[in-house]
Amino acid sequence: MNRRTWLRGLLAGVGATIAAGCEKVATAPPALKMLKVAEKWSQGAQRAIIGRHALAPEFTEADISRTFKANGTRRPVDEEYNSHLNTGFSGWKLVVDGLVETPLALTLAELRALPSRTQITRHDCVEGWSCIGKWKGARLSALLDQAKLKPEAKFIVFHCMDTLGASKYYESIDLTDARHEQTILAYDMNGAPVSVEHGAPLRLRVERQLGYKQAKYIGRIEAVASLKGIGGGSGGFWEDFGYEWYAGI
Amino acid sequence: MTAETARAALTPMKVMVKRHGLLVRLNHWVNVIALVLLLGSGLQIFNAHAALYWGKASNFDHPWFSMYAERSKDGAQMKGFTTLGSAKVETTGVFGASKLDGKWQDQGFPGWMTVPGGEFDLTNGRHWHLFFAWVFAVNGLIYLVTGLIGRHLIRDVLPSGRDLKTIFKDPHLRLKFSKGPESARYHQVQKLAYSGVVFLLLPTIALTGMTMSPGLNAAFPFLLDLFGGRQSARSIHFICANLIVAFVIVHLLAVILSGPLNQVRAMLTGKLAIIPSDEEAHS
Incomplete structure (x- = not known):
């Protein structure tokens, strides 16, 4: 073995050790616990700076993306969902329950009769891409007023009808976002009923956060005091895999 | 010229002079750690949609x-x-x-370039990036505010009109590094490069990062107009990261060519050894 191959071997070995070490440190639970405090800083700072009512930017018809990418579940395999899909969601009802005075079960026609909002907004995927679309839907605040939240309710949980990987998709937001003017349960996208790949019959739009918060295929809305007992306990499908619950950045 | 550097000019022997303040040195090394981790985790995030x-x-x-x-x-x-x-x-x-x-x-980007290393890991890449973005921003703000109040930035870093007019006469352009007391200050090219990084490049990468936040878009919609939209902001963010890498390569080359031990020691301890120029040594 000459000196050059020996040196090359040594360097490769040292490099691999450092890389493996870095990989271990970079994903070690104590390191991640330290890093995750930044989510609280970002949430606190953003909530203080943005203010409760500030609107996400809205765009013009000319800005609407020709291709709006669909991510996550694009075609639910769940039997219950497919039976509703086959009947055009005629027998489907959105359930609103949990910490409310008046639990509700609303048909699509009843949802369409609620105060609505139409908005052309940008959808930002956590992966980095953006698409612009026009959404029309029932204002979530109108629905919550009708159901009358109990004072102990702190979060709104969206239970979805699709299974992604091994578990049902779900998401949650706090009351600041739930009451926001642009937070709607969208039934129309770009002037037509929301398609299956984009979450038919109903998808959440919470425009000041990233794409994974925009839950599709919503079947049930639950008001809760804590997110602990739901799903993996972190407040959402991707959150249970380690993503930030506050997805404002 | 300080009294120390003046003395160094008179005595043809090695003299240690105070070169970098404690806060600047702290800012520098915190920035090194933050930028390395931001770059690696940034490449990780880029990989999610390359x-x-x-x-x-x-x-x-x-x-x-x-x-x-x-x-x-x-x-x-x-x-x-x-x-x-x-x-x-x-x-x-x-x-x-x-x-x-x-x-x-x-x-x-390959796994050996990303933070965390190895297989694609957007979740933890984001945790590293968004934590060290705070470190970088707070560190940078402390540097800018103290540097402006203490006049370090205006006195030592920002090039004067005269500096800009004589920029092509700067011997550093021909890789000739100053010796003697002249080595204890920044010259035209250095001033321009450091000012570009401190006042333009680093603020732009911070602001384009903030422009990618849908939350902050609601608070500062003008940032979207400034950078031409969110996807343009993402592109500019990436270009700035590349320019920072290019700057660091040139910066490290300059350190190596101008006496690496002396320069690194100066950034660690604050003291730079003034090595007399040839004429002084022979006089």
């Missing part, structure tokens, strides 16, 4: 820059490609497709 666009949204058919993999029919082989404008280059092994523990990975 394509860049101009404008408000993604026109998926027309990225101006992208990396992707093509699989062979049996799936055992992979080729990596990098595109810039209409140019397409095969970059198998490094960009687009690279091997990890003998297995092909469909990955923009």
Whole structure:
């Protein structure tokens, strides 16, 4: 073995050790616990700076993306969902329950009769891409007023009808976002009923956060005091895999 | 010229002078750690969608820059490609497709460049990036505010009109590094480079990062107008990261060429050794 191959071997070995070490440190639970405090800083700072009512930017018809990418579940395999899909969601009802005075079960026609909002907004995927679309839907605040939240309710949980990987998709937001003017349960996208790949019959739009918060295929809305007992306990499908619950950045 | 450097000019022997303040040195090394981790975790986040666009949204058919993999029919082989404008280059092994523990990975930047290293991990890449973005921002703000109040930035870093007029006379352009007391201050090219980094490049990378936040878009919609939309902001963020890497390479070369031990010691202890120039040594 000459000196050059020996040196090359040594360097490769040292490099691999450092890389493996870095990989271990970079994903070690104590390191991640330290890093995750930044989510609280970002949430606190953003909530203080943005203010409760500030609107996400809205765009013009000319800005609407020709291709709006669909991510996550694009075609639910769940039997219950497919039976509703086959009947055009005629027998489907959105359930609103949990910490409310008046639990509700609303048909699509009843949802369409609620105060609505139409908005052309940008959808930002956590992966980095953006698409612009026009959404029309029932204002979530109108629905919550009708159901009358109990004072102990702190979060709104969206239970979805699709299974992604091994578990049902779900998401949650706090009351600041739930009451926001642009937070709607969208039934129309770009002037037509929301398609299956984009979450038919109903998808959440919470425009000041990233794409994974925009839950599709919503079947049930639950008001809760804590997110602990739901799903993996972190407040959402991707959150249970380690993503930030506050997805404002 | 301080009294110490004046004394150094008179005595033809090695003199230690105070070069960098404690806070500047702390800012410098915190920045080194933050930027290295931000770069690695930034490449990790880029890998989630290894394509860049101009404008408000993604026109998926027309990225101006992208990396992707093509699989062979049996799936055992992979080729990596990098595109810039209409140019397409095969970059198998490094960009687009690279091997990890003998297995092909469909990955923009290879796992050895990213934080965390190895397989694609957007979740933890974001945790590292968004934590050290805070470290970088707070550190940078402390540097800028104290540097402006203490006049370090205006006195020592910002080039004067005269500096700019004589910039081509700066011997540093011909890689001639000053000796003697002259080595204890910044010259025209250094002033311009450091000012560009401190006042333009680093603030731009911070602001374009903030422009990608849908939350902050509601608070500062003018940032979107300033950078030409969220996807443009993402592109500018990436370009700035590359420019910082280019700056660091030149910066490290300059350190190596101008006496690495002395320069690194000065950034650690604050004291720079003034080595007398040849004329002084022979006088």
